[in-house]
Amino acid sequence: MSVVIETRNLNVNSGSQQILSNVSLAVAGSAINTIVGPSGSGKSTLIRTFNRLTDLYPRLRVGGEVLFHGKSVRDYNVMELRRRIGLVFQKPNPFPMSVYDNVAFGPRLHLSLKKAEIDTLVEESLRHAGLYDEMSGNLDKNALELSGGQQQRLCIARALAVQPEVLMMDEPTSSLDPIAKSKIEDLMLLLKEEYTVVLVTHDIDQANRVSDTVKLLYNGRMVEYESPEVLRMPEYEHARQFVMKLAR
Amino acid sequence: MTETAAAAFVRSRGKMESRYRRRVFSDLVVRVIGYAVFAFMIGLLLLIVGDVALRGLAGISFGMFVTVGNTSSGGLANAIAGTWELVGTGLVFALPVGVFGALYLSEYSTRNTGGVLRLFVDILTSIPSIVLGLFGYLVLVIELNMGYSLLAGGLTLGVMMIPYIMRISEISYSNVPREMREAAFALGANSMQLSFSLLLRQARTGIMTAVLLAVSIAAGETAQLMYTALFNNDYTSSLTHQPVAYLTYVIWYSLNQPTQYAHALAYSAALILVASIFFLLLLSKYVERGR
Numbered sequence A: 001m002s003v004v005i006e007t008r009n010l011n012v013n014s015g016s017q018q019i020l021s022n023v024s025l026a027v028a029g030s031a032i033n034t035i036v037g038p039s040g041s042g043k044s045t046l047i048r049t050f051n052r053l054t055d056l057y058p059r060l061r062v063g064g065e066v067l068f069h070g071k072s073v074r075d076y077n078v079m080e081l082r083r084r085i086g087l088v089f090q091k092p093n094p095f096p097m098s099v100y101d102n103v104a105f106g107p108r109l110h111l112s113l114k115k116a117e118i119d120t121l122v123e124e125s126l127r128h129a130g131l132y133d134e135m136s137g138n139l140d141k142n143a144l145e146l147s148g149g150q151q152q153r154l155c156i157a158r159a160l161a162v163q164p165e166v167l168m169m170d171e172p173t174s175s176l177d178p179i180a181k182s183k184i185e186d187l188m189l190l191l192k193e194e195y196t197v198v199l200v201t202h203d204i205d206q207a208n209r210v211s212d213t214v215k216l217l218y219n220g221r222m223v224e225y226e227s228p229e230v231l232r233m234p235e236y237e238h239a240r241q242f243v244m245k246l247a248r
Numbered sequence B: 001m002t003e004t005a006a007a008a009f010v011r012s013r014g015k016m017e018s019r020y021r022r023r024v025f026s027d028l029v030v031r032v033i034g035y036a037v038f039a040f041m042i043g044l045l046l047l048i049v050g051d052v053a054l055r056g057l058a059g060i061s062f063g064m065f066v067t068v069g070n071t072s073s074g075g076l077a078n079a080i081a082g083t084w085e086l087v088g089t090g091l092v093f094a095l096p097v098g099v100f101g102a103l104y105l106s107e108y109s110t111r112n113t114g115g116v117l118r119l120f121v122d123i124l125t126s127i128p129s130i131v132l133g134l135f136g137y138l139v140l141v142i143e144l145n146m147g148y149s150l151l152a153g154g155l156t157l158g159v160m161m162i163p164y165i166m167r168i169s170e171i172s173y174s175n176v177p178r179e180m181r182e183a184a185f186a187l188g189a190n191s192m193q194l195s196f197s198l199l200l201r202q203a204r205t206g207i208m209t210a211v212l213l214a215v216s217i218a219a220g221e222t223a224q225l226m227y228t229a230l231f232n233n234d235y236t237s238s239l240t241h242q243p244v245a246y247l248t249y250v251i252w253y254s255l256n257q258p259t260q261y262a263h264a265l266a267y268s269a270a271l272i273l274v275a276s277i278f279f280l281l282l283l284s285k286y287v288e289r290g291r
Ligand SMILES: Nc1ncnc2c1ncn2[C@@H]1O[C@H](COP(=O)(O)OP(=O)(O)OP(=O)(O)O)[C@@H](O)[C@H]1O
Pocket: A014, A019, A037, A038, A039, A040, A041, A042, A043, A044, A045, A046, A057, A059, A060, A090, A202
């Protein structure tokens, strides 16, 4: 099992608040790596350090190391890093333009492509995201007119279009109904064949259904829930309830 | 809840009810003041526009639109054409400066550089137009040897238009939601690509509104043009060393002439100007709504 992303003693604070404390973890290649934890535990912040989206918030100070293929993310060109580590956001956030232009947005940033090449990329990406059959005749439709589930799959297609190695999904189903949700879960299982998937969720059942590895983040700390001593500590009471539901 | 607490709670309902009349009354007072202000504004507008329209319509003729004039005889064709030439020249200068200045402000500037630029732009807005005119005269007309001309007048108008375009564009850029910026960055965009493939697109209507506003304000300027464009009894075809006619000059000058015809020209010029500005403002409302 190859390690694609690794953090060592990762600390993030916002001046007033310690958001992540000494987080060390490894993300395995070609697997679904799930991070669970209650709201506010720092899950989104954690994965945003992987593609340096935390750079957009000067107040956030990031200490420790984040390695991508053994090399610090600081040493990558940030545009390349973000192309190779894709992110699907917690809330669907398509651009207010056509379905086609949404998917083509990323490739156009990185390459100057002919129309035919973009057409192929758009089609491929939509297929991967399981949206092609629904949208094929409708690529000119404004993305904001799609349903929430379709929008989220469009965002997945948009992220896939730049051909990343890692696809991070931040609670991709939290705003979706059960049917749309299960579609995206099926999709994740397909995607892990070709991509390394990092899944953030606070839905434990989902974590149990799709994950290869599960890590619990609690108050900005990784909880080693396999070691029972930790869980007997009273301050982890809430975390314990999380763990009880995690399939071993 | 204990019995006494419950009773107190129910009593507070009685208190709330006893306040309804007072609240209805105070609402009524504010409403009446609102209507009064509304009526006053409408009345004022009708008075001004009505006066201009009545007198303007009385003297206006088709000939005025197609013949050139010299403020006491002839038509207004040169002044109409000159007005839009001047405003157009100003816009060619102000639009890129405003749009890109705003991009700089919203995407690249730091707290300090952005603060300084915003301050300068705001100061620019408050410089009286006669002072801008003087600056245009000294620097553009004399120093840079443009003479009284389209370029000198247009650039001076442009300086005045920049703040409107820059500040409104900046607001339109900052209205692009954070999530959308993050989506673009997460795909590997840099700030320049974000600006060109997302922000400009999203801010189109805002920029259009800003342009229409700036144009309608510039079209009504007089003071800065008297020093930079002077006046021309004919059409202007050269960028430099040839004065330009414009409507506000006709209004200002003809009204001081002793003839009936000059007065008619002044009011017609006023009517044409007011009607065009109205049209532009309506257009900008329409554009804004179409977003
Ligand atoms: N840019 C920021 N500036 C300041 N504080 C932040 C910032 N981003 C996150 N935080 C804080 O960090 C903590 C963790 O936030 P984060 O979004 O990572 O949690 P989360 O686990 O993703 O929660 P949720 O499940 O609700 O999405 C919160 O207390 C939040 O207020």
